[in-house]
Amino acid sequence: MNSELMRGATETIILKLLHERAMYGYEIIKQVNERTDNAFAWKEGTLYPCLHRLEGAGIIAGEWREGDAGKPRKYYLLTHKGTVLAGEKAAEWTAFSSAMNTLMLQPNKATA
Amino acid sequence: MNSELMRGATETIILKLLHERAMYGYEIIKQVNERTDNAFAWKEGTLYPCLHRLEGAGIIAGEWREGDAGKPRKYYLLTHKGTVLAGEKAAEWTAFSSAMNTLMLQPNKATA
DNA sequence: TTGACATACCTAGCAACCCGAGGTATCATC
């Protein structure tokens, strides 16, 4: 998808995924792309700066965990603040989506 | 609503409204705010620059019309290009909304 | 052991976009 709509959805999605369980950055990217069948095609440049913003704001917390094999990964968890915000962002999506549909589902001018 | 989600929706909404009928700028603002019960609270600074961008790109065309009483208003109409784009943007919203819901409607981690 | 590829992290700079704040002018109402 090539759309400005995705702008602003990034944070909402990250909080939603981390509300399911702790994930590391690269995993978040793959999850988003897989679940949306690449309708959202996230790149590192989209995710990492956003994760760092959220961490700096005390919304998520990163912790390095040794993997079974290979390099350690940086897992992110929601803080208490982040859990609250995740709920708010989810509600915001519902409200936004509803308002958009109110506008978009009106009949167009007759074309016949 | 105080959300970055609205960023990028502006163009989609404008094209949708103008696909219903020609409107002037101030009218678009009032329509959006009324229909969404002020969930979207558009200001002039949001709309006019976007209208000018769209006009410059040949997507909409403005024409001054004398009103019954008072100052002339600048009505905007979709060009052929704009009509096509309006359909694409509407489809984009459907796809985006669907992908977002796929992500957002997953069950969260058990909290009980 | 060399090369290619996936994994996994990161950053800098650019471009796009919305919004707040301000400006101008007309018209109706009081």
Add this chain to the structure above:
DNA sequence: GATGATACCTCGGGTTGCTAGGTATGTCAA
């Protein structure tokens, strides 16, 4: 003649995502 609504416009700042790069490790095959 003052106020408020209508109706147009612009500028600058802040936020955000993307492109394009960089580093390093692990795996697999030639």
